[in-house]
Amino acid sequence: xxxxxxxxxxxxxxxxxxxxxxxxxxxxxxxxxxxxxxxxxxxxxxxxxxxxxxxxxxxxxxxxxxxxxxxxxxxxxxxxxxxxxxxxxxxxxxxxxxxxxxxxxx
Amino acid sequence: xxxxxxxxxxxxxxxxxxxxxxxxxxxxxxxxxxxxxxxxxxxxxxxxxxxxxxxxxxxxxxxxxxxxxxxxxxxxxxxxxxxxxxxxxxxxxxxxxxxxxxxxxxxxxxxxxxxxxxxxxxxxxxxxxxxxxxxxxxxxxxxxxxxxxxxxxxxxxxxxxxxxxxxxxxxxxxxxxxxxxxxxxxxxxxxxxxxxxxxxxxxxxxxxxxxxxxxxxxxxxxxxxxxxxxxxxxxxxxxxxxxxxxxxxxxxxxxxxxxxxxxxxxxxxxxxxxxxxxxxxxxxxxxxxxxxxxxxxxxxxxxxxxxxxxxxxxxxxxxxxxxxxxxxxxxxxxxxxxxxxxxxxxxxxxxxxxxxxxxxxxxxxxxxxxxxxxxxxxxxxxxxxxxxxxxxxxxxxxxxxxxxxxxxxxxxxxxxxxxxxxxxxxxxxxxxxxxxxxxxxxxxxxxxxxxxxxxxxxxx
Numbered sequence: 224x225x226x227x228x229x230x231x232x233x234x235x236x237x238x239x240x241x242x243x244x245x246x247x248x249x250x251x252x253x254x255x256x257x258x259x260x261x262x263x264x265x266x267x268x269x270x271x272x273x274x275x276x277x278x279x280x281x282x283x284x285x286x287x288x289x290x291x292x293x294x295x296x297x298x299x300x301x302x303x304x305x306x307x308x309x310x311x312x313x314x315x316x317x318x319x320x321x322x323x324x325x326x327x328x329x
Numbered sequence: 330x331x332x333x334x335x336x337x338x339x340x341x342x343x344x345x346x347x348x349x350x351x352x353x354x355x356x357x358x359x360x361x362x363x364x365x366x367x368x369x370x371x372x373x374x375x376x377x378x379x380x381x382x383x384x385x386x387x388x389x390x391x392x393x394x395x396x397x398x399x400x401x402x403x404x405x406x407x408x409x410x411x412x413x414x415x416x417x418x419x420x421x422x423x424x425x426x427x428x429x430x431x432x433x434x435x436x437x438x439x440x441x442x443x444x445x446x447x448x449x450x451x452x453x454x455x456x457x458x459x460x461x462x463x464x465x466x467x468x469x470x471x472x473x474x475x476x477x478x479x480x481x482x483x484x485x486x487x488x489x490x491x492x493x494x495x496x497x498x499x500x501x502x503x504x505x506x507x508x509x510x511x512x513x514x515x516x517x518x519x520x521x522x523x524x525x526x527x528x529x530x531x532x533x534x535x536x537x538x539x540x541x542x543x544x545x546x547x548x549x550x551x552x553x554x555x556x557x558x559x560x561x562x563x564x565x566x567x568x569x570x571x572x573x574x575x576x577x578x579x580x581x582x583x584x585x586x587x588x589x590x591x592x593x594x595x596x597x598x599x600x601x602x603x604x605x606x607x608x609x610x611x612x613x614x615x616x617x618x619x620x621x622x623x624x625x626x627x628x629x630x631x632x633x634x635x636x637x638x639x640x641x642x643x644x645x646x647x648x649x650x651x652x653x654x655x656x657x658x659x660x661x662x663x664x665x666x667x668x669x670x671x672x673x674x675x676x677x678x679x680x681x682x683x684x685x686x687x688x689x690x691x692x693x694x695x696x697x698x699x700x701x702x703x704x705x706x707x708x709x710x711x712x713x714x715x716x717x718x719x720x721x722x723x724x725x726x727x728x729x730x731x732x733x734x735x736x737x738x739x740x741x742x743x744x745x746x747x748x749x750x751x752x753x754x755x756x757x758x759x760x761x762x763x764x765x766x767x768x769x770x771x772x773x774x775x776x777x778x779x780x781x782x783x784x785x786x787x788x789x
Contacts (some may be wrong), residue, residue: 224483231476238469247465254472258479265483277369278482281431285475288438292468295442299449299461307454312462 227260242311244300248293255289331398334411338394341418342387349380353777359428372489374428377777381630382425382552385637388763389544390418396645396756397537400652406450406535413450417443417541424549430478430488433553437474441467441517444546447538448530459529466516466526470550473513477506494561510557511574517550520607521581528588528600536648539596543603544641548633551610558614559626571614578611579713586720590727595647595657598724599640605717606636606683612698612710621701627775628697631767634774635690638764639682645757646676650732653747659731666733668746673732675758680725682764685718690767 230253237250259282267274304310352358357376365371375383394414401407420439427433445467449460482488484503485496497503519527531542585605592598609632616625649672650665651657666673685695695714702710767774 227479231472235469238465244461251465251468251472254469255475258472258476261476261479261483265479268483275486277488278479281482284431284435288435292438292442292464295445296461296464296468299445299457299464302449302452303454303457303461306452306457312458 224261224264227257227262227264230254230257230260233257244303244310244312245297248296248300251296252289252293255285259285330411331394331401331407334415335391335394335398337415338387338391338418341422342384342391345380345383345387345422348375349384349777352377352380371432372428373426374490375426377779378552378555378630379425381634381774381777382548383422385548385634386418386421386425386545389637389641389760390414390541392756392760392763393537393540393544393641393645396540396753399750399752399756400536400648402750406452409450410447410535410537413443413447414537414541417447417546421545421549425552428490430481430490430493432488434471434475434478437471437517437549437553438468440546440549441471444542448534448542450535450538451533453533455529456533459526459533462526463530466523470513470516473509473516474553477509477513480506480509490556490561497561507557511554514550514554518547518554518607518610519604520577520611521584521604522577524581524585524604524607527604528597531600531603531644532594532596536645536651539600539648540641540644543600543644544637547603547607548637551607551633555613555630559617568615568618571618574611575615575710578608578614579710581605581608581611582713582717583608583720586717586724589724590720593658593660595650595659595662595728596644598659598728599643599647602643602683602721602724603640605721606632606640609636609695609698609714609717612702612714615707616698616701616705616710621704624697624704625701627778628694628701630778631690631697631771631774632694635682635694635764635767638760638767639679639689639691642675642757642761642764643679643683645753645760646672646679649749649753649757652753653749655747659728662728662732663734664732665746666729667735669749669754671754671758672749673729675754675761676732677725677729678758678761678765680721680729682761682767684721684725688768689765690771691764693768693771 234250234252234254234257237253238247241247241250262278262282262285266276266278300310348358352375357374360373362371362373397410397414401410417440420436420443424433424436424440427436445460445464448463449457478488480502481493485493487493487496516523531539534542582605585601585608589598589601589605592601610629613625613629616622647657649669650662653669654662654665682689682691685691695718699711699714702714
């Protein structure tokens with residue numbers, strides 16, 4: 224469970240601190256994996272006894288959801304790159320990218 | 330496709346009404362899916378609050394659907410709108426009836442994915458960037474929630490809300506789970522200062538989508554928060570935590586209203602007004618501990634219903650102006666009150682509800698909140714409620730003043746205005762009228778709410 228919490232924090236850091244959208248999506252996935260670890264850990268707390276299968280079922284569902292969201296986020300990232308020519312989210316103090324870099328920036 | 334989807338939505342509205350009637354007559358309903366029952370199976374649960382949320386979704390969704398049949402009549406994006414719209418309404422309804430923590434997570438993700446896809450519908454750069462930001466925020470919110478579910482399951486070995494509620498202890502694990510859920514939903518509701526993603530996402534979406542996102546989707550997060558704060562953790566937390574949320578609610582009211590006042594584009598104005606109005610909902614948390622907790626509870630739920638109708642209507646009216654003029658700069662809408670009186674009337678009428686003028690639903694809701702705050706002598710919140718109403722009046726009238734400015738009919742700007750189909754103009758008007766009429770019939774939802782009142786023991 225501690226590993227899960229550590230992964231969760233690591234992913235959160237990736238999501239917040241990295242500018243590149245791919246990093247952010249990966250950060251979210253690492254967070255999701257961390258959550259799954261906590262679930263698995265919650266199912267096997269008593270040594271020697273067969274682990275509780277319910278958390279594993281939930282993790283399975285969670286993985287399906289995570290794959291779908293990741294696929295969708297990546298598709299949206301590609302689309303943003305195609306349309307705006309950048310793979311970062313424009314901040315409020317950002318300057319627009321120079322025009323010659325359009326559509327090749329990845 | 331449009332009419333098929335609208336027919337499905339009519340059926341959903343009918344079922345919601347039937348369910349509400351059932352709850353009103355026979356009390357809360359629990360349905361074990363597949364006959365498995367609570368510890369292992371997944372239960373559906375409908376009480377007064379859920380029934381009201383379902384009805385709200387049904388009514389608002391139906392009018393948005395009607396509006397969309399005309400809005401997307403000759404638009405390619407419409408092909409994608411209808412399946413996503415049905416997907417979203419299904420996900421919302423599923424969320425409102427879930428009684429299982431993990432099931433709520435899945436429905437939360439479904440709602441989030443459908444809304445992001447809808448927000449990106451136009452495919453233009455700003456809309457894509459705004460929906461990417463929206464997607465990251467909504468996924469982060471769901472993951473924080475999921476982590477809380479994992480912790481709760483690890484500590485209490487159950488997923489059914491009622492079972493977890495019964496086993497819950499006042500201990501660190503519960504506090505952490507509770508904080509994670511609150512912050513996650515905070516992101517999804519876009520309460521100040523985590524509101525940054527909402528205005529661009531809502532303002533860059535096509536008209537019916539803005540109405541859906543602002544009217545219904547933000548309410549899903551709030552509904553979940555209500556369930557947790559009021560029903561799962563009623564004794565676990567400190568009233569001071571409620572005041573923290575209340576203070577951010579006040580900040581949201583003032584910050585959102587001031588920003589709305591400063592916007593030059595109409596749809597951004599309406600979106601910032603959503604940021605402000607979400608603040609009102611959060612006044613529930615400090616006020617629910619007072620002697621008048623029951624009154625604050627009814628007020629907030631009523632406000633949620635009134636806001637759903639009024640804000641959806643307001644966004645549809647704003648999108649009409651955008652369609653007709655080809656832009657939505659507030660200064661450039663002169664004369665629209667003469668050209669499109671129905672749309673402007675819809676805008677004004679929904680504004681009346683948002684300001685909280687009598688006899689609208691917003692008035693009754695704010696009155697209940699105000700009386701709870703006065704009774705508890707929390708003048709800070711009284712001031713915020715009154716000030717928020719005044720600021721709302723200021724930004725609504727700013728639009729109306731610009732719209733009713735008379736321009737010579739030969740001016741070039743007036744000639745360029747596109748004529749709109751009648752359905753586009755009447756759908757928001759009727760919805761705004763429904764939201765306003767909620768004031769006359771406020772007794773009905775309030776009675777239904779009794780089926781879920783957590784404050785029955787403190788009610789006068």
